[in-house]
Amino acid sequence: MHKPLRNLVLSLAGALALVASAPGWSQGSDLLGRINANKEITIATEARYAPFEYVDNGKIVGYDADLMAYVLKSLPDVKVKQLDLPFQGLLPGLDAKRFDIVVTAVTVNKDRASHFAFTLPVADATTGVLLRSNETSIKSPDDLNGKIVGSQTGSAQLQALIALDKKLKDAGGPGLKQIKQYVAFDEAYADLAVGRLDAVAQSLANLGPLMKSRPGVFAVLPQTIGPKSYFAWVVRKDADSASLLKLFSDGIARANQDGTMKKLQQKWFGSTMDVPTELPAPSI
Incomplete structure (x- = not known):
């Protein structure tokens, strides 16, 4: 092999060996x-x-x-x-x-x-509806017509709420009065507790422990909204x-x-x- 070519081959081989031995790198x-x-x-x-x-x-x-x-x-x-x-x-x-x-x-x-x-x-992430425990006017999702309901910005629960609003309007109702969006669900729970919201759309998996931690404050609507997720x-x-x-x-x-x-x-x-x-x- 010619010397220049041999040197080139050896240099390339050395470079490849160095790269292969570098931390976090492998072929x-x-x-x-x-x-x-x-x-x-x-x-x-x-x-x-x-x-x-x-x-x-x-x-x-x-x-x-x-x-x-x-x-x-x-x-x-x-x-x-x-x-x-x-x-x-x-x-x-x-x-x-x-x-x-x-x-x-x-x-x-x-x-x-x-x-x-x-x-x-x-x-399970299926969406449920959280109410105040003393709420008497909401007994089914249809009763959310004209109500103010909150959920988290960017969440699938918010999308379920938007879909419910469309469904209520398609059925001839007024739909939700307002959909309020929150950075975190804790803010929505606080507004629901003091009456700034009528309901919160949240996954059922979260709602049981929430009610247990705050007995007497909240209730959950028997029906879910949206499909199984x-x-x-x-x-x-x-x-x-x-x-x-x-x-x-x-x-x-x-x-x-x-x-x-x-x-x-x-x-x-x-x-x-x-x-x-x-x-x-x-x-x-």
């Missing part, structure tokens, strides 16, 4: 590979959604937090960097690659599923995130099968719920 590396190499995963959460996740003594706790800890046993050497952010910033931040996965109660719907990938379901966690919809999605979904499946999920539901909700072992096609 065919994906997001999970980089997480393992860097020994850190960045997770985004909205810790104002009890009992799924909330802050207690400076620590994020709740159903999702416990389930996440169970799933992350598959990554024993990886440190968790968890960010507490407003719900409205979670999916845009994931899209912008500011974190690796969203672990919070995100309702699976058609719009989100067209752009993001969801894990297996972690809980589920909460899941979210990653980017690309090949780079596919193995991370599988790791989390496999962990959720184990928790569902070995009874861990039911134990955590009993702990955080005071009851259990059926969660499918596959992700159903969203109907909303």
Whole structure:
């Protein structure tokens, strides 16, 4: 081999060896590979959604937090960097690659599923209607005609409320008097309690623990609004995130099968719920 050519080959080989040995890099590396190499995963959460996740003594706790800890046993050497952010910033931040996965109660719907990938379901997300306990004029969703109802900005529960408003109007009623949007559900609960709202649209899974924590303040309408839906966690919809999605979904499946999920539901909700072992096609 000519000396210049030989030197070029050796230089290229050395460069490739140096790159291959760099931290976080490997041939065919994906997001999970980089997480393992860097020994850190960045997770985004909205810790104002009890009992799924909330802050207690400076620590994020709740159903999702416990389930996440169970799933992350598959990554024993990886440190968790968890960010507490407003719900409205979670999916845009994931899209912008500011974190690796969203672990919070995100309702699976058609719009989100067209752009993001969801894990297996972690809980029922069907929308219910929260009332004051002394409310006597609202006995069915039809009675929400002319009422002021609140929900969280950007939530699937807000979309269910908008759909209900259209349904009421299509049936010849006046529809909702006003739909008020809130950054967090706690603000809506406070306005409902003092009479600034007539009702709040929220997932049933959240409403039981809320009423237990504030006895005598609230009641739940017997009928739900909108179709059956589920909460899941979210990653980017690309090949780079596919193995991370599988790791989390496999962990959720184990928790569902070995009874861990039911134990955590009993702990955080005071009851259990059926969660499918596959992700159903969203109907909303």
